[in-house]
Amino acid sequence: MSAVTETAKPVTSARRRTAKRILRSNEFTIAVAIIVVSIVITAINPAFLSVSNIFDLLRLLTVTGILSLGVLLVMISGGVDVSFPAIANVSSFAAATMLLAAQFNGSGIVFYLIATPIGIALGLLNGFFVARFRVPTLIVTLGTSSLFYGAALFFLGGQSIFTLPAGTIEFSQASLITVPNPSGTGTTSLHPAVLILAVLAVLVWLLLNHTTLGRQIYALGGNPTVAERSGVNVHRVQYFIYATVGGLAAIGGVTYATLYRNANPVGLQGGELAVIAAVVLGGALITGGRGTVIGSLFGVLLIGIVQNSLVLVGLPATWQQVAVGIVLIIGTGVPALRALRQRRAANGGS
Amino acid sequence: MSETIVSMTGIGKDFAGVTALYDVDLTIGAGEICCLVGENGSGKSTLIKILAGVHAPSAGEFVIGGEKRDSYRPVDALKAGIQVIYQDFSLFPNLTVAENIAFASQISGRVGRFSRKRVNEIASAVLRRIRIDLDLDALAGDLPMVDRQLVAIAAALVTDAKLIVMDEPTTALSQREVQALLEVVKGLKAEGISTLFVSHKLDEVAEISDHTVVLRNGTKVADAAADAFDRAALVTAMTGRAIEYGHNIATPVAADSPVLLRLDSVSRPGCFTDVNLTLKAGEIVGITGLLGSGRDTLALSLFGMLPPTSGNVFINGEPVELNSVQDAIAHRIGFVPEDRLTEGLFLDHSIKDNIVIRTVSDLRNRFGLLDVKKAAQLAVDWVANLSIKTPTVTQAVSTLSGGNQQRVVLAKWLSANPQILVLNGPTVGVDIGSKAQILDLLRELAGNGMGIVVISDDIPELLDVCHRILLMRGGHVTDTFARKDITEQELNTLLVAS
Numbered sequence: 102m103s104a105v106t107e108t109a110k111p112v113t114s115a116r117r118r119t120a121k122r123i124l125r126s127n128e129f130t131i132a133v134a135i136i137v138v139s140i141v142i143t144a145i146n147p148a149f150l151s152v153s154n155i156f157d158l159l160r161l162l163t164v165t166g167i168l169s170l171g172v173l174l175v176m177i178s179g180g181v182d183v184s185f186p187a188i189a190n191v192s193s194f195a196a197a198t199m200l201l202a203a204q205f206n207g208s209g210i211v212f213y214l215i216a217t218p219i220g221i222a223l224g225l226l227n228g229f230f231v232a233r234f235r236v237p238t239l240i241v242t243l244g245t246s247s248l249f250y251g252a253a254l255f256f257l258g259g260q261s262i263f264t265l266p267a268g269t270i271e272f273s274q275a276s277l278i279t280v281p282n283p284s285g286t287g288t289t290s291l292h293p294a295v296l297i298l299a300v301l302a303v304l305v306w307l308l309l310n311h312t313t314l315g316r317q318i319y320a321l322g323g324n325p326t327v328a329e330r331s332g333v334n335v336h337r338v339q340y341f342i343y344a345t346v347g348g349l350a351a352i353g354g355v356t357y358a359t360l361y362r363n364a365n366p367v368g369l370q371g372g373e374l375a376v377i378a379a380v381v382l383g384g385a386l387i388t389g390g391r392g393t394v395i396g397s398l399f400g401v402l403l404i405g406i407v408q409n410s411l412v413l414v415g416l417p418a419t420w421q422q423v424a425v426g427i428v429l430i431i432g433t434g435v436p437a438l439r440a441l442r443q444r445r446a447a448n449g450g451s
Numbered sequence: 452m453s454e455t456i457v458s459m460t461g462i463g464k465d466f467a468g469v470t471a472l473y474d475v476d477l478t479i480g481a482g483e484i485c486c487l488v489g490e491n492g493s494g495k496s497t498l499i500k501i502l503a504g505v506h507a508p509s510a511g512e513f514v515i516g517g518e519k520r521d522s523y524r525p526v527d528a529l530k531a532g533i534q535v536i537y538q539d540f541s542l543f544p545n546l547t548v549a550e551n552i553a554f555a556s557q558i559s560g561r562v563g564r565f566s567r568k569r570v571n572e573i574a575s576a577v578l579r580r581i582r583i584d585l586d587l588d589a590l591a592g593d594l595p596m597v598d599r600q601l602v603a604i605a606a607a608l609v610t611d612a613k614l615i616v617m618d619e620p621t622t623a624l625s626q627r628e629v630q631a632l633l634e635v636v637k638g639l640k641a642e643g644i645s646t647l648f649v650s651h652k653l654d655e656v657a658e659i660s661d662h663t664v665v666l667r668n669g670t671k672v673a674d675a676a677a678d679a680f681d682r683a684a685l686v687t688a689m690t691g692r693a694i695e696y697g698h699n700i701a702t703p704v705a706a707d708s709p710v711l712l713r714l715d716s717v718s719r720p721g722c723f724t725d726v727n728l729t730l731k732a733g734e735i736v737g738i739t740g741l742l743g744s745g746r747d748t749l750a751l752s753l754f755g756m757l758p759p760t761s762g763n764v765f766i767n768g769e770p771v772e773l774n775s776v777q778d779a780i781a782h783r784i785g786f787v788p789e790d791r792l793t794e795g796l797f798l799d800h801s802i803k804d805n806i807v808i809r810t811v812s813d814l815r816n817r818f819g820l821l822d823v824k825k826a827a828q829l830a831v832d833w834v835a836n837l838s839i840k841t842p843t844v845t846q847a848v849s850t851l852s853g854g855n856q857q858r859v860v861l862a863k864w865l866s867a868n869p870q871i872l873v874l875n876g877p878t879v880g881v882d883i884g885s886k887a888q889i890l891d892l893l894r895e896l897a898g899n900g901m902g903i904v905v906i907s908d909d910i911p912e913l914l915d916v917c918h919r920i921l922l923m924r925g926g927h928v929t930d931t932f933a934r935k936d937i938t939e940q941e942l943n944t945l946l947v948a949s
Binding site: 118119122310311312313314315316317319320322323324327328330331332333386390391 | 539541542543544545546550554555557558559560561562563564565566567586588592
């Protein structure tokens, strides 16, 4: 702190501060990590950087990416949601059941339009428990997760639905760009679902950074007591967050069902921790208040690359989990260590 | 004073039959700086909460902004321009300085688009107004305490505050930072904005306050122009008894007293450099300096938390390594941390659990399990020993006042019978009566042969209890004074000059 002596500070110092902040950001670190890992893998097997491999990777990561946006929102607000795979499965499975019953054979968009409100409704139920009863979010969502899976099995049965509407099948085979495989046989295409992810990512980014609601979500995660005291309608924000997560999960679930041409009630079960891990790797704090869209997507990408490229470098696929574990520990350990050092330096420095 | 902002008459407040406030009058005029002092439990907090609309008074009437109020809720207080800055500053650590400042008007108060540009404009306008330069894009949680305080003040100003109430604003600040804060308050006064300081550090606030109100046991015992009080009169008013200052020097250290601790040019890069220190049995050594001078890191290093990277440490003449807290404990060093709430206590746990935690492994019975009776007895003994005011030892520590909490921290360490006790800010947030008792206790412990290091920026306290005082600056010990060779005035001047 110092008193202002001149009216304007040199612009350069502000710029330097901004540059420093970017260099120190988690997003920057993880971007560097992605580049380094990519270089290493490419050095061992140049096929990694081929267009077809990248298209494959994007297709594989689209669903995780969509789901990570919801996880991010909850985490910024200071909560943890583990029910999103349940919502994704149940809402898409319920929608597919309805479409099958109605013998619907039209556009693939209808699948989304039916599943999303179901997802939002299930999310609102989470929001209700979190806001009204102030139950810790992890406990609420563990409970509702089990509830959703159980109810789906009881009411809808456990049979996978392969008979999806013609529009959905058509969408599953759609392609933005098609390239020939490097091996010379067959082609690989970029699936347009990646555009859904891109649009949602931009929307969530806009929400978080350019709306008062978004800043209220950060405030809620930073200090819930003060948020309430400062006039933030905490209940409304929580309802909004969990409803949005439900909606995003449903979109993720339908995309999953579309890409694999199969709607079933448990396909994404157990995937919650990997998505949460990717978001944490991307710099979101599990205690709330911090996290960015770009960081989360980078997190998903880094984990995806490590998970899916071991075969390319000649390591057996059985090592996947070990590799992902290592990435997670290093990825979250390094920033934690850096924060600790900074704190110590702040204690001692003048 | 031209205009009256707040006028309270005959305010009383009962909590479940316990009288917290009785017949208190308080008048604050526009542009007035009022200082509200009193010990913990004297009713200060209750009075502020009534002012903030959090508590409704059980008796009395108050007129705010020229209007008599019957129903008065927090939102009415805000509308009337009364802003309370609580001790936690009510900031969002993860939001930027600008966002924190403009939160009420630009984030919680509106629905729709969020403009960072607009937020930064509002924030920088307010900061210019109080002549403060802060990085608008820095996160509030990364700021030092004094800057957080300034952000909180700026945030209050955005909402057109007429009266800013600051609850213990100086607790976490060093002497120089307090000066900077007082300058800001003077600036507010020039604009006609009133300030109500709630404090129990008296001297620093006395110089700028227009009038001083003293509460004791829920009643107002004095209300007069600030210069009507000298320090002794104020202390007497607050405590109801005369507490002498500057006379209670500890018993002299015997010349043949053994050296307990010796630091031989210890350094740790970025923290402290070439520090030499000897501590004899029965001696109390004070270390002072501004925040960042190395006093806090030196304290931590004595407890093994920031081990020195060079130099030698001797305990009882033997060279030792203090690389971990376990090392320090093995050498019977006790440590009372700066922030007892987060570093010294398990707030939600009982007094008993907090006291026995340090010695719990000595309290095993023959089956290796905790001897519950012995543990309880130990806690009861220490509660009696240090006259901790509590009905039972099973009560949560969070229910105690600051002074009593600090005594629980002391009890925890004293029960382990340390030979060296390091205390960082031993009386921060502790009221005057308890403070005198804690200092008495330190003298008594030293009298019984313990070596004590007190790190503090409370100069009168150091002068009261130390045999020697070390002044740190930029990581170096720049001066060492024997107690008799230095006055408060001189030491203050040296401290601020650094």
